[in-house]
Amino acid sequence: MAVADSVGVPSDATPRPGPPLWLLLELTYRCPLHCVFCYNPTDFANVGRELDTDQWVRVLREARALGAVQLGLSGGEPLARDDLEIIAGEAHALGYYTNLITSGIGLTEARIAALKSAGVDHIQLSFQDSTREMNDFLSSTRTFELKAKVAALIKQHDYPMVLNVVLHRLNIDHVGDILAMAERMGAEYVELANTQYYGWASLNRAHLLPSRAQLQRAEQVTQEFRARLGERMRIFFVVPDYFETRPKPCMNGLGSVFLTVAPDGLALPCHAARMLPGLDLPNVRDVSVQSIWYDSRAFNRFRGEGWMKDPCRSCPQRTRDFGGCRCQAFLLTGDPDNADPVCDLSPHHHLVTSAVAQAERGSAEPGPAERGAPTPGERPLIFRDHRTSIPVSSR
Amino acid sequence: MTAITRKPAIGHGFRLQWEPAQSAHVLLYPEGMVKLNGSAGAIMSRCDGSHTLEEIVADLEKTFGVRGLSGDVSAFVSMALEKNWLEMR
Numbered sequence: 001m002a003v004a005d006s007v008g009v010p011s012d013a014t015p016r017p018g019p020p021l022w023l024l025l026e027l028t029y030r031c032p033l034h035c036v037f038c039y040n041p042t043d044f045a046n047v048g049r050e051l052d053t054d055q056w057v058r059v060l061r062e063a064r065a066l067g068a069v070q071l072g073l074s075g076g077e078p079l080a081r082d083d084l085e086i087i088a089g090e091a092h093a094l095g096y097y098t099n100l101i102t103s104g105i106g107l108t109e110a111r112i113a114a115l116k117s118a119g120v121d122h123i124q125l126s127f128q129d130s131t132r133e134m135n136d137f138l139s140s141t142r143t144f145e146l147k148a149k150v151a152a153l154i155k156q157h158d159y160p161m162v163l164n165v166v167l168h169r170l171n172i173d174h175v176g177d178i179l180a181m182a183e184r185m186g187a188e189y190v191e192l193a194n195t196q197y198y199g200w201a202s203l204n205r206a207h208l209l210p211s212r213a214q215l216q217r218a219e220q221v222t223q224e225f226r227a228r229l230g231e232r233m234r235i236f237f238v239v240p241d242y243f244e245t246r247p248k249p250c251m252n253g254l255g256s257v258f259l260t261v262a263p264d265g266l267a268l269p270c271h272a273a274r275m276l277p278g279l280d281l282p283n284v285r286d287v288s289v290q291s292i293w294y295d296s297r298a299f300n301r302f303r304g305e306g307w308m309k310d311p312c313r314s315c316p317q318r319t320r321d322f323g324g325c326r327c328q329a330f331l332l333t334g335d336p337d338n339a340d341p342v343c344d345l346s347p348h349h350h351l352v353t354s355a356v357a358q359a360e361r362g363s364a365e366p367g368p369a370e371r372g373a374p375t376p377g378e379r380p381l382i383f384r385d386h387r388t389s390i391p392v393s394s395r
Numbered sequence: 396m397t398a399i400t401r402k403p404a405i406g407h408g409f410r411l412q413w414e415p416a417q418s419a420h421v422l423l424y425p426e427g428m429v430k431l432n433g434s435a436g437a438i439m440s441r442c443d444g445s446h447t448l449e450e451i452v453a454d455l456e457k458t459f460g461v462r463g464l465s466g467d468v469s470a471f472v473s474m475a476l477e478k479n480w481l482e483m484r
Contacts, residue, residue, distance in 0.1 A: 069421065070423065162426070
């Protein structure tokens with residue numbers, strides 16, 4: 001087994017994986033917004049040049065041949081690529097179901113019409129909050145009115161509307177207003193996605209983690225909307241895993257269904273996996289998608305159970321949660337083979353509970369004057385930006 | 396009522412297609428996918444908005460050489476309508 005591991009071949013106990021059903025193309029890390037909770041790598045400014053159109057099309061073709069069918073076009077802001085329509089058109093011709101994941105910035109009437117005729121199936125639009133003040137503060141832009149216009153365009157072009165709002169301490173108390181806004185806009189789906197603490201969000205965790213009381217109120221309000229609206233507006237509430245005692249089955253296990261290709265062509269088993277040490281991630285410029293998915297050491301590294309340590313190794317939950325999130329295990333404990341510390345069986349669980357306890361102590365909602373202002377012993381909110389990218393990441 | 400003459404079709408925002416890699420019909424929707432079993436795939440692939448439920452049942456019975464499918468097909472279609480996988484035209 002040690003030998004098999006060293007050449008990246010799964011052991012006999014690991015069955016051949018199924019196809020990469022879900023393909024996420026992060027077309028660019030360029031983005032007009034500067035969100036404090038962005039999961040993009042904090043050193044994105046150091047990432048090499050973007051793949052060109054032909055290279056993206058080749059990735060689409062190779063992954064589709066393996067069985068990929070759900071496609072996310074994301075970023076950064078994918079509209080920053082002026083070949084988005086070409087890429088979307090190729091994806092449609094190949095038979096993908098194409099999800100455009102966007103802030104809406106740059107989605108003009110002409111571009112939405114072109115994307116519709118290229119065959120984009122659905123547009124997921126992000127909002128930062130229900131109010132102009134908070135939306136614009138959290139993204140460090142003046143974009144609220146623009147997003148509202150884009151929401152109307154999405155309806156006019158007969159798309160199912162999916163609104164995505166990332167929740168955290170500064171906006172979670174507005175869930176009622178956020179859902180009312182979604183209802184007015186005629187959203188079919190709303191994703192209330194509590195912040196996951198990777199990338200920029202990890203830097204800003206002390207500002208963003210809500211209190212348990214805030215979380216419970218938000219869930220209650222969500223239930224009231226669900227009871228009233230039923231299937232008309234489906235609401236997904238993604239619980240922040242710091243408040244759980246069992247970890248999420250992250251990516252259904254790395255290398256099981258999910259493949260991300262980053263702007264520079266790096267292939268990742270999860271969009272945050274660039275941070276994992278020693279993974280030796282393959283690049284689509286050098287290797288075929290088939291070889292990456294089935295043969296690369298990086299994609300085989302966390303398949304099966306051979307990599308697990310105690311307590312996961314002997315835990316009956318391991319077939320359900322796969323030990324949780326490898327990136328979170330690495331970020332919090334320094335070792336990606338450890339149990340995700342969200343799990344209360346993890347010897348590192350106190351790292352999560354102490355962060356939650358700290359959030360409880362600082363849970364009073366800050367007034368507008370305090371937002372983003374440094375408090376004693378705490379660094380200020382860091383906005384995702386080229387200027388902050390390099391110094392932050394070299395800390 | 397119009398129930399007899401109305402024709403089931405794939406719901407707005409959903410797409411049905413055959414996936415060779417999964418040897419199955421799948422139903423695709425925003426950021427999600429349902430892999431259909433053989434019977435569900437056979438029913439859904441006939442819901443093209445130009446055939447009534449009665450015609451679909453007759454076609455299935457003929458194709459598979461069985462009778463008495465009406466109850467099962469109706470139950471599946473009701474469930475699929477509830478989930479918005481299908482809509483009546």
